[in-house]
Amino acid sequence: AQSVTQPDIHITVSEGASLELRCNYSYGATPYLFWYVQSPGQGLQLLLKYFSGDTLVQGIKGFEAEFKRSQSSFNLRKPSVHWSDAAEYFCAHGSSNTGKLIFGQGTTLQVKP
Amino acid sequence: GAVVSQHPSWVICKSGTSVKIECRSLDFQATTMFWYRQFPKQSLMLMATSNEGSKATYEQGVEKDKFLINHASLTLSTLTVTSAHPEDSSFYICSALERTGLRYNEQFFGPGTRLTVL
Numbered sequence: 001a002q003s004v005t006q007p008d009i010h011i012t013v014s015e016g017a018s019l020e021l022r023c024n025y026s027y028g029a030t031p032y033l034f035w036y037v038q039s040p041g042q043g044l045q046l047l048l049k050y051f052s053g054d055t056l057v058q059g060i061k062g063f064e065a066e067f068k069r070s071q072s073s074f075n076l077r078k079p080s081v082h083w084s085d086a087a088e089y090f091c092a093h094g095s096s097n098t099g100k101l102i103f104g105q106g107t108t109l110q111v112k113p
Numbered sequence: 114g115a116v117v118s119q120h121p122s123w124v125i126c127k128s129g130t131s132v133k134i135e136c137r138s139l140d141f142q143a144t145t146m147f148w149y150r151q152f153p154k155q156s157l158m159l160m161a162t163s164n165e166g167s168k169a170t171y172e173q174g175v176e177k178d179k180f181l182i183n184h185a186s187l188t189l190s191t192l193t194v195t196s197a198h199p200e201d202s203s204f205y206i207c208s209a210l211e212r213t214g215l216r217y218n219e220q221f222f223g224p225g226t227r228l229t230v231l
């Protein structure tokens with residue numbers, strides 16, 4: 001069965017430091033991969049997505065992610081974190097047939113001043 | 114990007130009553146919408162897939178008689194929590210799937226509805 005794993009439940013980084021959030025997916029000949037961010041009590045905002053093509057994807061707010069088929073990974077990165085980046089981050093894998101999304105467990109990002 | 118709205122944004126109700134939550138795609142037609150449930154500090158759990166003009170498809174373990182879904186038009190899906198109980202208190206999020214022909218695009222999410230059952 002399809003699954004998405006985010007190994008890090010909680011990450012704390014200092015403001016200005018670099019960030020990498022890990023995501024591994026289990027299945028998908030043609031992976032449709034997404035990263036979303038959720039602030040407390042809010043809906044989800046799409047940061048970036050990968051369907052095909054260039055494996056390094058640029059998103060909003062200075063985020064990028066790299067798709068690595070050999071490692072079944074789609075890690076999210078940001079070179080310099082801002083305090084406003086503190087939030088919950090979800091990786092998701094989409095089915096091209098049903099449109100369903102399978103979400104990872106989420107990673108809580110805390111930013112230290 | 115496409116916009117999806119939810120109404121209400123929060124609701125408090127008494128145990129035993131029913132609550133209806135609306136999900137609308139504002140600037141595109143969505144033949145497929147999804148309903149998720151999210152408990153505090155947890156991920157989104159897919160409850161059901163709502164298809165315009167047909168019955169919803171529920172995920173395993175979700176009571177279809179408890180969570181009634183209606184997708185009467187290409188821009189509106191509703192979730193009714195029937196005979197709500199405190200354990201139904203949660204954050205409910207809908208999404209609308211944008212497709213261009215057979216090409217998969219993405220889901221656009223509503224802002225969520227906080228349900229509290231007293």
